[in-house]
Amino acid sequence: MMLEVNHLKTYFYSENGINKAVNDVSFSLKEGETLCIVGESGSGKSITSLSIMGLVDKPGVIEGGEIFLEGVNLLKMSEKELRGIRGSHVAMIFQEPMTSLNPTYTVGFQLDEVIKLHQPTLNKQERYSKVIEALELVGMPNAPEKYNEYPFKLSGGQRQRVMIAMAMACEPKLLIADEPTTALDVTIQAQVLELMNKLKREKGTSILFITHDLGVVAQMADHVVVMYKGVVVESASAKELFSDPRHPYTKALLGSIPTPGHAKRKSRLETVDESVNYLSFPKEIR
Ligand SMILES: Nc1ncnc2c1ncn2[C@@H]1O[C@H](COP(=O)(O)OP(=O)(O)OP(=O)(O)O)[C@@H](O)[C@H]1O
Numbered sequence: 001m002m003l004e005v006n007h008l009k010t011y012f013y014s015e016n017g018i019n020k021a022v023n024d025v026s027f028s029l030k031e032g033e034t035l036c037i038v039g040e041s042g043s044g045k046s047i048t049s050l051s052i053m054g055l056v057d058k059p060g061v062i063e064g065g066e067i068f069l070e071g072v073n074l075l076k077m078s079e080k081e082l083r084g085i086r087g088s089h090v091a092m093i094f095q096e097p098m099t100s101l102n103p104t105y106t107v108g109f110q111l112d113e114v115i116k117l118h119q120p121t122l123n124k125q126e127r128y129s130k131v132i133e134a135l136e137l138v139g140m141p142n143a144p145e146k147y148n149e150y151p152f153k154l155s156g157g158q159r160q161r162v163m164i165a166m167a168m169a170c171e172p173k174l175l176i177a178d179e180p181t182t183a184l185d186v187t188i189q190a191q192v193l194e195l196m197n198k199l200k201r202e203k204g205t206s207i208l209f210i211t212h213d214l215g216v217v218a219q220m221a222d223h224v225v226v227m228y229k230g231v232v233v234e235s236a237s238a239k240e241l242f243s244d245p246r247h248p249y250t251k252a253l254l255g256s257i258p259t260p261g262h263a264k265r266k267s268r269l270e271t272v273d274e275s276v277n278y279l280s281f282p283k284e285i286r
């Protein structure tokens with residue numbers, strides 16, 4: 001198993017009490033597969049992925065559980081060991097790209113650093129070609145020009161593409177992508193998704209993919225975990241989930257899937273009836 005999360009609990013403490021953002025979450029991701037986590041805003045998707053990366057900040061606390069990466073419990077690792085893992089085995093594309101690019105270095109410099117680390121035998125010229133290629137693969141216009149730009153000069157979508165290029169250049173065993181394509185236009189989004197699927201096919205990369213978009217789930221997922229208010233309400237293969245959703249919340253989500261012919265494409269799952277307490281139903285974990 002590439003990744004196994006058992007009974008993960010990540011809570012936020014404040015004067016108003018405890019927010020159980022991730023409340024006893026378990027799932028596993030097989031080698032070479034894509035697991036999608038889907039659920040509405042605030043359901044705990046990002047906090048789950050940040051917990052895996054060891055990047056939960058105060059007032060957030062991991063209160064319990066185990067996170068095994070290829071059999072090794074990440075929650076038992078020191079910060080130094082975790083940093084090593086983040087550099088080599090796991091790469092993450094964050095929901096908010098600006099926070100993870102260094103504003104004081106050019107795009108090209110930052111990509112070059114990543115490639116230097118992962119392909120130390122390449123010379124400067126070869127690395128330059130790799131950087132340009134990586135930028136072109138994610139659909140960056142005028143890649144050689146962008147090489148010398150600082151992150152703040154790029155649009156949000158372009159910054160996100162730099163992040164994606166950087167994560168992929170690491171050739172990680174596990175790629176965690178948190179809403180990686182939300183800020184991108186539809187054509188670029190399709191291109192980036194295809195690129196991730198190619199990485200999976202050709203390098204056997206395992207992917208943990210977080211999204212609101214059920215169309216994206218259908219395109220990417222082998223397995224799907226549905227989160228609601230910090231809890232996994234349903235876990236099933238993508239095929240099962242779409243053909244035979246069991247939990248009322250999943251059914252509600254699928255009810256909000258855009259139908260062909262509908263001009264406006266919905267990417268946010270906003271139509272779920274908020275007056276229903278879906279936690280009162282039994283979980284359907286297959
Ligand atoms: N820094 C923080 N301090 C306090 N509470 C937080 C913090 N970050 C997240 N939370 C809370 O944790 C819960 C889960 O948030 P999370 O960001 O994981 O949701 P999400 O499913 O990723 O939502 P979205 O789809 O909007 O990205 C929410 O109730 C949120 O308010």
Ligand SMILES: [Mg+2]
Nearest residue numbers: 045046047095
């Ligand atoms: Mg999020």
